[in-house]
Amino acid sequence: MSFTNLLVHVDDSDRCGERLTVALTLAQKHGAALTGLFAQSDSSGAGIVTRKAGPALTQAAQRARELFEEKAREAGVTTRWWQLSHGEYGHVIAETVICSRYVDLAVFGQHDPEDSRVPADLLEEVVLNAGRPILVVPHSGSYPQLADRPVIAWNGSREAARAVNDALPLLKQASSVLLLAFHTQPRAEGGGTVPQVDILEHLASHGVKATQERMTIASMTPMDAVLSRASDHGADLLVMGGFGGYGGSLFPLFGRGSNTRQILRQMTLPVLLSH
Known part of the structure; x- marks a missing residue:
């Protein structure tokens, strides 16, 4: 039994970089591929109404993808990129849960009320409904080493x-x-x-x-x-x-x-x- 296929939730928050570091470290350690899943709420009314990503969400996704790909290149990890089509509340939760079912382990961040880009109950819904183990990274601190103790x-x-x-x-x-x-x-x-x-x-x-x-x-x-x-x-x-x-x-x-x-x-x- 080993991890061969990991997922990390990616957004435009300040803590995304720490989640990426943890996920990439795991991927390196286990020789696994890593999927970056961009899932974020859309703050623009247009995106919610049309079920398409608004300009702000599109730009956030681009920044997140650039960060993901840059860190992955540095780590030498094989990756792929998944991105939700828009940021409506129910869509973000439902699609994130579904995507998490197709990997061995999914990495998410602890909900931070002061810097949240996703629905407040996203993490609970993923843990409850994904059917996969979920690794949650705290919204403060640095974790260069994981699972040694x-x-x-x-x-x-x-x-x-x-x-x-x-x-x-x-x-x-x-x-x-x-x-x-x-x-x-x-x-x-x-x-x-x-x-x-x-x-x-x-x-x-x-x-x-x-x-x-x-x-x-x-x-x-x-x-x-x-x-x-x-x-x-x-x-x-x-x-x-x-x-x-x-x-x-x-x-x-x-x-x-x-x-x-x-x-x-x-x-x-x-x-x-x-x-």
């Missing part, structure tokens, strides 16, 4: 299992992997027997040597605990299930999806999300 947020959920499997190409190349196993309360005695499943054993079968820490959630939310421990560990990537995460029947204290939204608001390091 990843942390996995693990609770045994479907989404967490998908995230771990989707992240295997990154985890295999890491020098240190920490798995945080979360519980909202101490384990009850009895309740029947279950097979002795072990996520560390599964990772080891793929050549990933990880250490595990068990954490019981008490006074803080799961995501606060994850971010705090990731910081202590010096992590450069967080791997977790998205929109399912720690909600549902296993952990009824937390609303479904609430932890993913908290991470998307408060993230302090790149996050790989799978749903």
